[in-house]
Amino acid sequence: MLESENNPLLNFVANLTGNQYLKVEEDLGQGFVRLNVSEAERRQAKHDIQSMEDIVLEMLRNSRDAGASKIFIASTKEENLIRKVTIIDDADGVPAELHEKIFEPRVTSKLENIITDRYGIHGRGMALFSVKQVADEVKLVFSAPGRGSVFKVQASTGLLNERKDQSTYPAIKYRIGEPIIIRGPHNIIRTVLEFNLDHRELMIYLGSPSEILTTIYHLSTTDGDAEEADEIQDLKIWRCVKSIKSATVLADIAERRLGLKVSVRNAQRIMSNRVGILKTMLETLSMQEGHSEPERKKVDLLKPEPLARRLSQEDLGHIAKLFSSEFRAIGDKYFVEISGTPDVQAEKDCLKVTIKLQSKGN
Ligand SMILES: Nc1ncnc2c1ncn2[C@@H]1O[C@H](COP(=O)(O)OP(=O)(O)OP(=O)(O)O)[C@@H](O)[C@H]1O
Numbered sequence: 001m002l003e004s005e006n007n008p009l010l011n012f013v014a015n016l017t018g019n020q021y022l023k024v025e026e027d028l029g030q031g032f033v034r035l036n037v038s039e040a041e042r043r044q045a046k047h048d049i050q051s052m053e054d055i056v057l058e059m060l061r062n063s064r065d066a067g068a069s070k071i072f073i074a075s076t077k078e079e080n081l082i083r084k085v086t087i088i089d090d091a092d093g094v095p096a097e098l099h100e101k102i103f104e105p106r107v108t109s110k111l112e113n114i115i116t117d118r119y120g121i122h123g124r125g126m127a128l129f130s131v132k133q134v135a136d137e138v139k140l141v142f143s144a145p146g147r148g149s150v151f152k153v154q155a156s157t158g159l160l161n162e163r164k165d166q167s168t169y170p171a172i173k174y175r176i177g178e179p180i181i182i183r184g185p186h187n188i189i190r191t192v193l194e195f196n197l198d199h200r201e202l203m204i205y206l207g208s209p210s211e212i213l214t215t216i217y218h219l220s221t222t223d224g225d226a227e228e229a230d231e232i233q234d235l236k237i238w239r240c241v242k243s244i245k246s247a248t249v250l251a252d253i254a255e256r257r258l259g260l261k262v263s264v265r266n267a268q269r270i271m272s273n274r275v276g277i278l279k280t281m282l283e284t285l286s287m288q289e290g291h292s293e294p295e296r297k298k299v300d301l302l303k304p305e306p307l308a309r310r311l312s313q314e315d316l317g318h319i320a321k322l323f324s325s326e327f328r329a330i331g332d333k334y335f336v337e338i339s340g341t342p343d344v345q346a347e348k349d350c351l352k353v354t355i356k357l358q359s360k361g362n
């Protein structure tokens with residue numbers, strides 16, 4: 001046993017110099033300490049936010065409480081490792097002097113109006129601080145009073161959990177006309193949908209950065225509130241891409257102002273209507289299986305064409321051929337080859353490829 005372990009004075013000095021000292025308010029002896037406030041906050045923060053889904057939920061609660069009516073969420077995963085999520089709202093916005101401060105612990109504008117929702121109390125001034133502790137980066141890209149906010153969060157999925165399956169839409173059942181989520185992974189889609197079901201007045205859009213940008217681009221010219229003057233509506237940051245005519249400018253403004261990174265090529269496709277416009281999350285509800293309410297049928301008209309159906313038979317055949325030729329070298333290693341031609345089926349938003357194998361030389 002080291003001498004210092006039994007010697008309170010040496011222990012004290014060791015604590016003074018090591019970073020243990022920075023975490024402790026009081027040494028209570030026998031291995032007990034009272035943590036100081038900042039260490040307790042740091043630990044609480046890590047406990048509060050454990051997944052990307054938790055982050056998205058806190059962002060949604062913030063937008064709701066700030067008076068949003070529209071929320072756009074762009075989500076993308078890069079190199080299979082980094083999740084990037086951008087949240088754009090049309091709520092009250094944050095004054096410039098507070099842009100940095102809102103990420104500090106215990107900073108809130110909800111002194112008198114704590115909100116309790118199904119997720120608990122909202123108004124501790126801790127969520128953005130917590131997000132900052134667990135994410136690689138969280139940035140307020142834009143915010144101004146009356147104009148809304150744009151937050152961007154980046155987290156490596158290796159460090160911060162998220163559901164592996166981020167594409168499955170939850171299964172919905174209707175009970176007495178009310179949609180209820182009955183199963184499905186607790187992924188970002190489900191988090192957003194559950195939130196939206198609790199707050200049906202909100203128009204929430206969820207998609208890739210390109211899908212969100214195309215939706216914003218088209219809504220900004222078509223969707224106006226007749227009661228409100230154009231100039232007031234145009235103040236909202238999400239409308240800043242309205243009437244842009246150049247793809248280069250669109251890609252540039254989208255990144256700088258809306259935190260949406262799209263290539264110039266994609267911006268061109270967006271401007272020429274070649275990227276599908278998103279439905280709101282609630283509109284997409286009726287497109288899911290398991291709803292049998294007759295009055296919902298008319299909403300089906302909003303159903304967009306399944307993505308895979310856009311591909312022509314000719315292109316599906318081309319993909320099958322590519323598989324055949326690419327597989328040859330791989331198959332050689334295992335003495336197998338493809339029997340017949342691969343079968344490529346277009347189903348909803350998936351391409352399903354069936355490759356039947358046989359021993360080589362059969
Ligand atoms: N989208 C937003 N629009 C306007 N203001 C926002 C937005 N997001 C955050 N804020 C401001 O930042 C403050 C801090 O947000 P944060 O989520 O950290 O704490 P909180 O919402 O006050 O409480 P809680 O920790 O319970 O979430 C909020 O009180 C609000 O004033």
Ligand SMILES: [Mg+2]
Binds near residue numbers: 062127
């Ligand atoms: Mg909050």
